[in-house]
Amino acid sequence: MASSVSADTPAPWRALAAVPLLVTLPEDRLRALWRDSLPRRHHAGEVLRGIGDPAEHLLVLLRGRVCATAGTAAGRVVRFGEWAGPCALDKVAVIDGRGHTATLTSITACSVRSLPRARFEELVDDVPSVRRHVLRLLADQARRQQERFADAAMLPVEARLASWLLARAAASSRARVELPQTQQELADLLGTTRVTVNRALSALRRDGLVEVTRRAVAILAPELLALRAHAPSRREAQR
Structure with a gap:
């Protein structure tokens, strides 16, 4: 009976296959990423990363919702958007290494995997399909951000x-x-x-x-x- 229950239970690493950034990876790579990443759980209202914090890990949001905010010189909070898992958070900060671009705060309870930046860079460098996929995602993100700025202005x-x-x-x-x-x-x-x-x-x-x-x-x-x-x-x- 125990073996039957085990066979019907999805392997936990398969949760990574639903993340758009990682969707092109074969199973062996997904299993390796799961082993190399650390699990994190956050309560609603908890800050995952602050703006400017070193982006030493790629945060993979498996479940829950997170918002990104920043403060202005006038003391106003600007909310850039919110994301629901599964997705990868603040990929730009991990790629350019210049610190997180916004403060990431959990809106609901969240389940996160934290992947070392060096491991993510290795993945992008070694797998051409992943590199192309990452570039497409970043281009789409930049385009949507530009459209959002235009909407806000016009x-x-x-x-x-x-x-x-x-x-x-x-x-x-x-x-x-x-x-x-x-x-x-x-x-x-x-x-x-x-x-x-x-x-x-x-x-x-x-x-x-x-x-x-x-x-x-x-x-x-x-x-x-x-x-x-x-x-x-x-x-x-x-x-």
Whole structure:
């Protein structure tokens, strides 16, 4: 009976195969990475790494959600984004060796594998397919970051909010989007204020595009919401 249970239990190293950065690796490499990495567990609200901390390990988030933030000279917190496992965190910092680019904080309880930087560099150097894959991922990340900066500079908040809701819904394949724990966190993500986010949510709800509860937003009219994501709000268009 014991051997049957063991046979039906997935090997723990297979969790790495779901990480986009490592998806091209053969099984023997995944097993080796699992042996060479250290397990870490973090409670909600715990800082995994601070901005500027030496990036001596690649943090592979297996389960949970993590956000990246930084403070401005004026004392404002800028929230760059949030990530759900499985994924690799702050790959740029590990590659360039210049320290973490943001403070990484767990939003929920997280399970992480910590892989020494030298081991990751060896992997990228030795496996051409991994090197190409890493470059594609970094290029995609840079492109999305550039688009986000453009949106923050040019699009009205209502359009930014609609775009964020659609992107989160697409990522989870659900019409219900979980909100950050506070409206201030959502405001930081969109590069605006809490009051402005509240007004934008109210406008989308009033127009019948979404239904808002305390912790989530249900998308009722995705096609109309997509139109709102690419156009200024009616009030701003009339100014």
